[in-house]
Amino acid sequence: MPSVASTASVKGLWRRFRRNRSGSAAVEFALVAPVFFALLFAIIETALMFFAGQVLETINQNSARMIFTGQAQTASYTQSQFATYVCGQVPALFTCSNIYIDVQSYNSFQNVTVNSQIDGGGNFVNNMQYNPGGPCSIVVVRLFYQWPLFVTGLGYNISNLAGSKRLLSATAAFRNEPYNGSCP
Structure with a gap:
């Protein structure tokens, strides 16, 4: 049976605590730390993803200029040669082998169709083509990169592909210059 003194000392200890x-x-x-660090890492990851998207846009614009001016056509670039040119502009932010390049040519802007590269199951559809067209052709150059995401827990998940990845894409649509002197 506890004594009165031990009960009083426990009460005193509790009061002091x-x-x-x-x-x-x-x-x-x-x-507060877990929520703070989760928010901090989510902000950093989102900023990196947007920065990577802008870098991909710059690479796409510079690469599309090769087709726009007719340099790729007059040099008879193949799909792999154009991919090598694109990879020459890729910084350490990307893995060159994971960049997908789609170049399609059209007769008019009304005929341009840009389909989603994500199927119903959240998988990337790889149906890339290389057709830079001729002088005055309408061309759409698209680059794709599957960006890996790491902060997908705690209800913050910006992935649109299976496997916690986000599909980054860059598109340039233009009419080729009449690089051989005139349009057909």
């Missing part, structure tokens, strides 16, 4: 504020900051930080 409640009044002592020396560890409250550490406890509060331990409660």
Whole structure:
């Protein structure tokens, strides 16, 4: 049976514990830290993804200029040669072998069709073509990259592909210059 003295000492100990504020900051930080770091990493990952999208847009614009001016056509670039040219512009942010290149030519802007490269199951559809067209042709150059995501928990998931990936895409649509002197 507990004595009166031990009960009183337990009450005194409890009172002293409640009044002592020396560890409250550490406890509060331990409660807030997981949410803070999850939010911080989600912001960083989103910023990196948007930065990568802008870099992909720049690579696409520079690569499309080769077709727009007729340099790729007059040099008889094949799909692999054009891919090598594109890869020459890729910074360390991307893996060149994971960039997909689609170049299609059309007779008029009304005939241009841009389909989604994501199927119903969230998988990437790889039906890439290479047709740079001739002088004055309408051309659509698209680059795709499957960006891996790491912060997908806690309800923050911006992936649109299976396997926690986000499909980044860049598109340029233009009419080729009359690089051989005139349009047909």
